[in-house]
Amino acid sequence: MTMFKIEKLTEGDRTVLRLVGRINTQHLEELRKLIADAEPKVRLDLSEVTLVDVDVIRFLGNQERRGVQLSNCSRYVREWIQREQREKLNPGKAELMQNEEGGCYDNEENYDRTI
Numbered sequence: 001m002t003m004f005k006i007e008k009l010t011e012g013d014r015t016v017l018r019l020v021g022r023i024n025t026q027h028l029e030e031l032r033k034l035i036a037d038a039e040p041k042v043r044l045d046l047s048e049v050t051l052v053d054v055d056v057i058r059f060l061g062n063q064e065r066r067g068v069q070l071s072n073c074s075r076y077v078r079e080w081i082q083r084e085q086r087e088k089l090n091p092g093k094a095e096l097m098q099n100e101e102g103g104c105y106d107n108e109e110n111y112d113r114t115i
Contacts, residue, residue, distance in 0.1 A: 003021040003022055004022055004024075004027050005019075005020040006030070008038075014043055015038035015042050016042075016044075016045055017034055017044050019045065019046055020048040021049070021051075022049075022052075023051070023052050023053075024051075024053050024055070025053060025055040025056070028059050031059075035068060042067075044063070044068060044070050046060075049077070052077060054084070057077065057080045057081055058084055060077070061085050
C-alpha cells in the first residue's frame with residue numbers, strides 16, 4: 001500500500017487540495033470526486049507529491065485543461081505533463097530535445113540547428 005493523503009483547505013472562495021505522498025491510479029477516483037465537489041475554483045497543491053505514474057500525469061493534465069489550477073508543481077512533473085499533452089496532440093511525431101548549442105536532436109539522433 002502506498003502512502004497518500006489529501007488535505008482539504010479553503011483560501012477565500014477557492015478550495016485547495018494539498019496532495020501528499022505517492023499518487024497512483026487507485027487514488028484518482030477519490031481525487032476526481034473531491035475536485036467535483038469543490039468546483040468551480042479548485043487548486044491542487046503538489047508541493048508534497050513524491051511519486052506519480054503516467055495515469056496521474058494524464059489526469060493532472062486533463063484537470064488543468066478543465067480549469068483546475070496546479071500549484072507548486074515540480075519541474076519534472078510539469079515537463080512530463082507537457083510531454084504527454086504534446087504526444088496526445090501529435091501522436092507518433094519524434095520528440096525533440098534541445099542540446100547545449102541551441103540545436104535539437106529527435107529520438108532518431110538527427111540534428112537540426114534551425115529549431
